Amino acid sequence: MSTYAEIESAWWAWGRANYKGGGKGDRPMVKWMYMNQTSFIFDGQTWTRNAFVAHSNSGKTKYWTVIYTSASGRTLTGGRGVGRPVNRRNDPERNWGLPE
Numbered sequence: 001m002s003t004y005a006e007i008e009s010a011w012w013a014w015g016r017a018n019y020k021g022g023g024k025g026d027r028p029m030v031k032w033m034y035m036n037q038t039s040f041i042f043d044g045q046t047w048t049r050n051a052f053v054a055h056s057n058s059g060k061t062k063y064w065t066v067i068y069t070s071a072s073g074r075t076l077t078g079g080r081g082v083g084r085p086v087n088r089r090n091d092p093e094r095n096w097g098l099p100e
Contacts, residue, residue: 002042002043002076003076004066004068004076004077004078005078006042006043007042007043007047007068007076008066008068008078010040010042010043011033011040011042011049011068014033014037014040015029015030015032015033015037016029018036019032019033034051037049042068045070045071045072045074046070046071047068047069047070047071048068048069049066049067049068050066050067050069051064051065051066051067051079052064052065052066052067053065062080063079063080064079064080065077065078065079065080066078066079
């Protein structure tokens with residue numbers, strides 16, 4: 001059984017193997033990956049990756065939640081936002097953190 005860390009590593013390996021751009025660092029490659037990656041093969045299955053961001057109340061910190069889903073419906077979830085409580089900025093019940 002594969003772990004989130006293993007599939008995250010496989011996603012980065014897929015990007016590095018397929019990216020042909022000339023930008024410096026990982027930023028151009030990541031942008032290309034999000035625009036071009038519909039699926040990739042990992043552990044003998046086709047997987048897709050979805051990432052969601054939530055901001056802290058101050059807006060200074062980003063919390064990422066990443067969900068990998070296989071063609072068979074298996075999911076692996078990880079990232080900095082997993083298990084993080086909802087804050088004002090992300091909660092419609094609290095007016096999205098806007099002043100009253």
